[in-house]
Amino acid sequence: MSAVAGMTRAEAERAGARNVRRRRWRVVLRHAALIAWVAVIMFPIYWMIATSFKEKHEWVAWPPHWIPHDPTIKNYSQIFAFDVQESGVAREATEQPFNVWGPLVDSLLICTLSALVALLLGTFLAYSISRFNVGGRHFRHAILMIRMVPPIVIAIPLLMYYAIMIPLATETVLGTRILLFDTRLGVSAIYIATTLPFVIWMMLTFIEEVPYTLEHAARMMGAGRMYTLRRVVLPLVASGMVVTFLFVFILNWAEFLLALTLTHPDVVTLPVLLNKFQSASEGRLFGPQAAIGTLITIPVVILGVLIQKHLIKGFSFGTIRK
Amino acid sequence: MAQIVLKEVVKRFGPHVAVKGVNLQVRDGEFLIMVGPSGCGKTTTLNMISGLERPTSGEIVIGGQMVNDLEPGERGLGMVFQDLALFPHLTVYENIAFGLRVKKVPEAELDRRVRAAAEAMHIAPLLAKRPAQCSGGESQRVALARTIVTNPSVFLMDEPLSSLDAKLRVDMRTELKRLHERLKSTFVYVTHDQAEAMTMADRIVVMSRGVVEQIGGPLDIYRKPATQFVAGFFGTPTMNFLSGEIEARDGGLAFASQSLREPLGDALPADLAGRRIVLGVRSEHVEVGRGKTPGRVQLIEPLGNESLVFFEFGGDAPLVAKVDAETRLRPGDNLTFGFNPAGYHVFDAQSGARLN
Ligand SMILES: Nc1ncnc2c1ncn2[C@@H]1O[C@H](COP(=O)(O)OP(=O)(O)OP(=O)(O)O)[C@@H](O)[C@H]1O
Ligand SMILES: [Mg+2]
Numbered sequence: 001m002s003a004v005a006g007m008t009r010a011e012a013e014r015a016g017a018r019n020v021r022r023r024r025w026r027v028v029l030r031h032a033a034l035i036a037w038v039a040v041i042m043f044p045i046y047w048m049i050a051t052s053f054k055e056k057h058e059w060v061a062w063p064p065h066w067i068p069h070d071p072t073i074k075n076y077s078q079i080f081a082f083d084v085q086e087s088g089v090a091r092e093a094t095e096q097p098f099n100v101w102g103p104l105v106d107s108l109l110i111c112t113l114s115a116l117v118a119l120l121l122g123t124f125l126a127y128s129i130s131r132f133n134v135g136g137r138h139f140r141h142a143i144l145m146i147r148m149v150p151p152i153v154i155a156i157p158l159l160m161y162y163a164i165m166i167p168l169a170t171e172t173v174l175g176t177r178i179l180l181f182d183t184r185l186g187v188s189a190i191y192i193a194t195t196l197p198f199v200i201w202m203m204l205t206f207i208e209e210v211p212y213t214l215e216h217a218a219r220m221m222g223a224g225r226m227y228t229l230r231r232v233v234l235p236l237v238a239s240g241m242v243v244t245f246l247f248v249f250i251l252n253w254a255e256f257l258l259a260l261t262l263t264h265p266d267v268v269t270l271p272v273l274l275n276k277f278q279s280a281s282e283g284r285l286f287g288p289q290a291a292i293g294t295l296i297t298i299p300v301v302i303l304g305v306l307i308q309k310h311l312i313k314g315f316s317f318g319t320i321r322k
Numbered sequence: 323m324a325q326i327v328l329k330e331v332v333k334r335f336g337p338h339v340a341v342k343g344v345n346l347q348v349r350d351g352e353f354l355i356m357v358g359p360s361g362c363g364k365t366t367t368l369n370m371i372s373g374l375e376r377p378t379s380g381e382i383v384i385g386g387q388m389v390n391d392l393e394p395g396e397r398g399l400g401m402v403f404q405d406l407a408l409f410p411h412l413t414v415y416e417n418i419a420f421g422l423r424v425k426k427v428p429e430a431e432l433d434r435r436v437r438a439a440a441e442a443m444h445i446a447p448l449l450a451k452r453p454a455q456c457s458g459g460e461s462q463r464v465a466l467a468r469t470i471v472t473n474p475s476v477f478l479m480d481e482p483l484s485s486l487d488a489k490l491r492v493d494m495r496t497e498l499k500r501l502h503e504r505l506k507s508t509f510v511y512v513t514h515d516q517a518e519a520m521t522m523a524d525r526i527v528v529m530s531r532g533v534v535e536q537i538g539g540p541l542d543i544y545r546k547p548a549t550q551f552v553a554g555f556f557g558t559p560t561m562n563f564l565s566g567e568i569e570a571r572d573g574g575l576a577f578a579s580q581s582l583r584e585p586l587g588d589a590l591p592a593d594l595a596g597r598r599i600v601l602g603v604r605s606e607h608v609e610v611g612r613g614k615t616p617g618r619v620q621l622i623e624p625l626g627n628e629s630l631v632f633f634e635f636g637g638d639a640p641l642v643a644k645v646d647a648e649t650r651l652r653p654g655d656n657l658t659f660g661f662n663p664a665g666y667h668v669f670d671a672q673s674g675a676r677l678n
Contacts, residue, residue: 217407221421222395
């Protein structure tokens with residue numbers, strides 16, 4: 001016998017309606033809370049984009065201008081200016097060039113290169129950890145522990161190695177000085193080292209999903225290890241590799257502290273450039289800064305959407321039946 | 323020539339010994355089936371033949387050549403895996419072609435051979451599909467086609483039918499048998515299904531806990547199981563086992579337990595008197611209505627052409643008998659029963675070894 005036994009039909013209906021009403025209220029409340037939260041999260045991003053279209057006098061106007069009163073693309077033309085010396089806007093704002101092209105190229109090159117190298121190394125490492133138990137049973141957990149060290153702790157010691165020890169050591173041993181400080185190579189190297197644990201960790205989950213018997217089958221047919229990797233394993237984890245690449249790319253794209261410490265003045269990544277917008281005469285240049293902030297955010301949003309799409313494919317393959 | 327010989331093959335996984343000294347000769351062209359309960363070391367044994375596992379000790383000889391150190395791909399074997407192991411990202415065509423591509427077979431010949439193999443397994447219309455788009459039975463055929471296309475002299479199969487439904491499994495048995503007759507290659511086939519072993523095998527290897535219990539033809543194994551384990555493993559319903567003792571009586575030997583006393587005939591040597599034994603009798607050798615021992619029916623299982631009667635008689639466990647489908651019995655009925663002495667299997671209670 002159910003709990004509603006003994007109720008008349010009308011009573012039951014009323015109870016049902018009450019339930020529906022209560023459920024609707026819960027949905028409304030939940031959505032209200034979520035919308036409020038989204039507003040809190042998204043407002044700074046809106047403010048950044050709005051500021052990037054504001055004239056100088058609007059940047060810090062009081063009361064605040066919620067939307068630009070006379071929108072301008074001056075900020076963008078300033079950061080995208082090809083010839084800084086001749087461009088009037090640049091001189092007007094400050095004597096220093098805040099041109100985005102150099103840093104954009106630096107950031108793109110460094111992030112792409114280091115993500116690719118980390119992906120390559122990490123995939124093979126993950127494969128050997130998965131299949132040959134390289135490093136023993138707890139290695140895969142130990143790898144992530146590297147990430148528990150805050151970058152600030154290693155930044156200064158690294159600077160010493162980059163600026164002094166490595167050039168000195170290579171000069172004595174190899175005869176040529178290998179410069180890591182303030183070079184794209186140097187920044188890429190540290191990015192590879194810091195993201196490798198993530199790559200290994202992520203690729204491990206993908207590779208472990210490839211059943212051993214697929215490799216056994218290939219081996220039975222005479223395929224060598226590399227052939228099997230190329231024709232069987234890598235195609236099956238390709239989606240996972242895309243996700244991992246994008247994830248690592250974003251990490252590097254937004255990295256600030258190490259880039260700041262290990263470069264100056266030649267190599268400038270976008271987050272470091274972002275930090276340079278203060279001039280003694282004019283105060284902070286909020287407009288161009290917001291324009292660059294917007295510029296940096298765009299690829300992150302695009303990649304985020306891409307990751308979401310691939311993540312679903314990446315984790316389930318959609319093709320392997322267990 | 324594709325004779326396979328295993329000499330004292332042992333496989334350890336850490337402290338666990340999975341295969342404990344297996345000696346085995348697979349004859350050229352025979353259909354050999356390894357059967358045993360889960361975890362008894364069948365897959366491990368097969369993988370040592372294939373080369374996917376290295377034996378801890380012992381020798382594996384294929385076609386007169388010691389192959390312990392040979393890579394799997396160099397042994398000239400073909401293997402069908404339990405989960406089929408089709409490459410999900412390749413089409414059926416590319417799956418079948420995989421082995422030929424590894425061996426760099428010229429494109430024209432490759433195409434001809436792939437199509438011939440697909441034709442032989444009746445999957446020609448599937449060539450452009452992916453494995454995920456094939457049904458269980460079709461995938462099975464793709465896996466077989468992928469194996470036959472390289473013309474191996476030996477086929478190794480690890481429970482290839484276990485993922486199929488009952489009806490399809492029975493159909494595939496016939497098909498495999500036909501394939502074996504057509505190719506005349508050596509088949510080494512692993513299963514835990516005794517019915518599969520009985521219907522397909524030329525010879526059966528029964529394994530239990532890493533050791534070979536018995537090797538023989540299906541009928542030998544059914545009629546003269548070498549151990550109590552083998553006797554219990556083969557045949558449905560499971561053989562009846564009665565524990566008791568051998569008694570000398572009236573110049574002959576008899577089986578005696580608390581509730582039963584049955585003469586054993588003269589098949590046993592006389593010095594066994596006093597030995598603790600297990601008497602095995604298959605259901606078809608339990609004769610209801612013949613003898614004089616009373617029993618009470620617990621359960622009837624009609625099979626169509628005959629019925630199984632489970633009845634209790636005062637022993638440790640109920641007995642099962644096969645009776646004519648027309649026999650009118652109901653749970654709770656009383657009956658009398660006896661045994662056909664021709665169907666006695668006498669096993670040592672301790673070692674389980676056959677005594678008669
Ligand atoms: N790679 C391994 N590492 C450790 N132990 C293993 C390994 N492979 C198998 N074993 C153990 O060896 C024993 C035999 O395993 P095997 O796979 O040969 O059994 P099987 O007879 O094929 O069983 P099933 O019918 O379930 O497939 C099992 O107890 C198993 O746990
Ligand atoms: Mg197995």
